[in-house]
Amino acid sequence: MRRSLLSLGGVLLLGLAGFFGARYLSVPEEVPRIGPALACHLSDGPCRHALPDGAVLTLTLTPRPVPLMQPVRVVVTIDRGDWRPLAGDITGLNMTMAPNRVRLKPAAPGRWEGETILPVCSQRQMHWQFALRLEGGGRSWRILDDFHTRR
Incomplete structure (x- = not known):
């Protein structure tokens, strides 16, 4: 026993x-965060970020204004260095929305592109955050930029 x-x-x-x-x-x-672009809102135009090695990353959403229920093109360019964007995640800030992942594919040296469709929601103006995950210098990093849509 x-x-x-x-x-x-x-x-x-x-x-x-x-x-x-x-x-x-x-x-x-x-995951370390690369600081926000100063006075930048993806709804108004491209956002530029200084990367730790001095390279510049530019994130662009088109068309503008960012539409709902239509294709939105995501373009990431990096002017130099050993950087690689992995994916972008779009999250609703003023209302919980379903996950929206943007897969980025190489389009040219230093350029990656992807596409997504944003859903319509009950909010007249929806605030979103685009979280870009990237690798560089043997580490993973993230960049956060905001934008909005109107229905």
Whole structure:
């Protein structure tokens, strides 16, 4: 009886250690953010960001004004360096919306393009955030820019 209680206690202890260990290891690493473009709003025009090595990244959404339920073209250009955009995620800021991921494909050296369609929502003016994930200098980075749409 005592042996089975010890075995059960050992199994429970191992289970708890495994649970908390997996939880600790699954905490996502904080991805450094490259500062916001000064006085830039993607609804008005391209946003430019200085990258850590001095390269300049430009993010553009077209057409403008950014439409709903029509294709929106996303263009990322990087003037030099060893940078690679991975994807863009569009998130609703004033209302929760379904995930919207933009896959960026190489179009030319230093240029990546993608396309998405933004949904219509009940808000007359919708505020969005475009989060661009990119790699460079052996690390992952993110850039955040805002824009809005009107229905």
